[in-house]
Amino acid sequence: xxxxxxxxxxxxxxxxxxxxxxxxxxxxxxxxxxxxxxxxxxxxxxxxxxxxxxxxxxxxxxxxxxxxxxxxxxxxxxxxxxxxxxxxxxxxxxxxxxxxxxxxxxxxxxxxxxxxxxxxxxxxxxxxxxxxxxxxxxxxxxxxxxxxxxxxxxxxxxxxxxxxxxxxxxxxxxxxxxxxxxxxxxxxxxxxxxxxxxxxxxxxxxxxxxxxxxxxxxxxxxxxxxxxxxxxxxxxxxxxxxxxxxxxxxxxxxxxxxxxxxxxxxxxxxxxxxxxxxxxxxxxxxxxxxxxxxxxxxxxxxxxxxxxxxxxx
Amino acid sequence: xxxxxxxxxxxxxxxxxxxxxxxxxxxxxxxxxxxxxxxxxxxxxxxxxxxxxxxxxxxxxxxxxxxxxxxxxxxxxxxxxxxxxxxxxxxxxxxxxxxxxxxxxxxxxxxxxxxxxxxxxxxxxxxxxxxxxxxxxxxxxxxxxxxxxxxxxxxxxxxxxxxxxxxxxxxxxxxxxxxxxxxxxxxxxxxxxxxxxxxxxxxxxxxxxxxxxxxxxxxxxxxxxxxxxxxxxxxxxxxx
Numbered sequence: 001x002x003x004x005x006x007x008x009x010x011x012x013x014x015x016x017x018x019x020x021x022x023x024x025x026x027x028x029x030x031x032x033x034x035x036x037x038x039x040x041x042x043x044x045x046x047x048x049x050x051x052x053x054x055x056x057x058x059x060x061x062x063x064x065x066x067x068x069x070x071x072x073x074x075x076x077x078x079x080x081x082x083x084x085x086x087x088x089x090x091x092x093x094x095x096x097x098x099x100x101x102x103x104x105x106x107x108x109x110x111x112x113x114x115x116x117x118x119x120x121x122x123x124x125x126x127x128x129x130x131x132x133x134x135x136x137x138x139x140x141x142x143x144x145x146x147x148x149x150x151x152x153x154x155x156x157x158x159x160x161x162x163x164x165x166x167x168x169x170x171x172x173x174x175x176x177x178x179x180x181x182x183x184x185x186x187x188x189x190x191x192x193x194x195x196x197x198x199x200x201x202x203x204x205x206x207x208x209x210x211x212x213x214x215x216x217x218x219x220x221x222x223x224x225x226x227x228x229x230x231x232x233x234x235x236x237x238x239x240x241x242x243x244x245x246x247x248x249x250x251x252x253x254x255x256x257x258x259x260x261x262x263x264x265x266x267x268x269x270x271x272x273x274x275x276x277x278x279x280x281x282x283x284x285x286x287x288x289x290x291x292x293x294x295x296x297x298x299x300x301x302x303x304x305x306x307x308x309x310x311x312x313x
Numbered sequence: 314x315x316x317x318x319x320x321x322x323x324x325x326x327x328x329x330x331x332x333x334x335x336x337x338x339x340x341x342x343x344x345x346x347x348x349x350x351x352x353x354x355x356x357x358x359x360x361x362x363x364x365x366x367x368x369x370x371x372x373x374x375x376x377x378x379x380x381x382x383x384x385x386x387x388x389x390x391x392x393x394x395x396x397x398x399x400x401x402x403x404x405x406x407x408x409x410x411x412x413x414x415x416x417x418x419x420x421x422x423x424x425x426x427x428x429x430x431x432x433x434x435x436x437x438x439x440x441x442x443x444x445x446x447x448x449x450x451x452x453x454x455x456x457x458x459x460x461x462x463x464x465x466x467x468x469x470x471x472x473x474x475x476x477x478x479x480x481x482x483x484x485x486x487x488x489x490x491x492x493x494x495x496x497x498x499x500x501x502x503x504x505x506x507x508x509x510x511x512x513x514x515x516x517x518x519x520x521x522x523x524x525x526x527x528x529x530x531x532x533x534x535x536x537x538x539x540x541x542x543x544x545x546x547x548x549x550x551x552x553x
Contacts, residue, residue: 170423174414181403188363188397190389190418190466 039252050180063212135223245294
């Protein structure tokens with residue numbers, strides 16, 4: 001049963017649009033699946049390999065801009081951005097990795113954070129190249145209907161899920177976790193830590209970049225503040241994984257459901273809407289204190305809590 | 314035949330010479346004990362041999378090739394594995410996964426890595442604890458896990474850094490048996506140990522360091538009667 005869970009969930013998600021969901025609900029589902037992809041990608045590097053990145057907006061943005069600039073400069077379909085973002089982001093991640101992977105722990109986190117910001121500022125100022133703050137508008141979106149977008153992002157998510165699973169259960173996965181647990185021990189066990197950290201970063205970045213390229217196609221507009229957003233991309237990515245469960249297969253998916261729903265619900269409450277970032281912050285603190293392994297990781301704890309609650313009421 | 318040669322190695326930290334012009338060699342198949350008072354430079358010497366430090370002067374030769382300058386993972390691939398004095402288990406992994414992770418160095422598939430790991434765990438008497446998260450393992454077993462992990466890389470030479478410290482008598486005997494079995498497999502061992510009885514009984518030869526310099530080298534019997542060694546350990550006043 002447990003082995004089939006991913007396939008069952010995939011089937012349910014594949015059939016969901018046939019219920020004739022409203023365009024708004026479809027949008028929520030698409031955003032949720034996109035966040036699952038980004039969360040799973042981040043989890044590979046931050047969760048399994050233990051290299052906590054605060055700058056995944058860098059990769060999301062490069063992916064998004066690959067699609068956007070292909071369209072803008074060459075008039076090509078932004079869908080070419082999906083395959084090409086793999087190349088572009090892989091290249092960028094190698095360059096960034098060369099710099100930031102020399103650092104450990106909090107220094108790595110700060111360096112990645114600054115990398116995201118560097119790319120944002122650069123894309124704001126390289127007006128001839130990126131259109132700067134004007135952004136890039138895809139004049140004509142491929143489909144008006146949300147259905148095709150839904151199936152495309154679902155396919156990306158399915159590939160991401162099985163890829164991450166495959167990687168984690170292989171030698172790579174063992175090496176990533178070994179590096180997370182003790183880099184010196186890993187090194188003396190014959191693990192080339194620099195190389196494997198680069199592999200983790202590159203894989204994580206590429207998957208995030210593909211989500212970025214999809215975003216450009218789906219939303220039809222990007223600018224530096226959206227695509228390289230420190231809070232709305234980099235930090236939310238970490239929250240998705242922290243809330244859902246670090247270093248678990250389902251954590252990013254669960255985290256994405258919660259974060260996307262929470263954001264929508266809170267924003268629709270008139271007085272609270274503006275404070276949604278504050279609420280996210282409070283939620284993160286509560287999660288770190290009470291469920292340090294996230295909802296998936298500490299599921300047993302949660303179950304016990306609810307049982308206790310029922311027994312006493 | 315010497316497997317590992319330490320040639321005139323010095324290691325300076327700022328102005329401090331942690332090791333100063335130390336030379337010796339380890340013969341194939343033997344157990345070489347490395348002893349000395351606290352701060353004598355024993356662990357530093359391991360860190361030089363294993364590639365964590367680049368020696369300030371001198372070089373380390375393994376199987377006729379210079380290995381100083383290589384990274385630890387490259388040295389491990391060439392056949393030198395080590396354990397740490399302060400144990401470094403991969404904490405949130407099970408004992409089995411710890412050993413699988415290191416067996417992957419030479420295994421071609423996951424199944425093979427797992428087979429090597431299980432064999433190693435049986436060899437080190439940790440098989441019953443294979444599903445325990447290594448964080449929860451008592452110190453004695455964590456020390457043995459270090460040995461198991463090093464063995465799983467299929468080394469030609471093993472550097473053991475105080476693998477006996479803090480063990481109770483029965484764990485001690487168990488570990489001594491394991492070391493002897495490792496020797497029987499033909500693996501060369503260099504061992505740092507404070508436990509004199511153990512080191513005297515298992516070593517073929519002993520090198521003594523004091524204040525970063527080699528003060529003696531010889532069989533356990535020679536070392537036990539060497540006045541310089543007695544002085545280093547017991548102080549000058551003890552003229553027995």
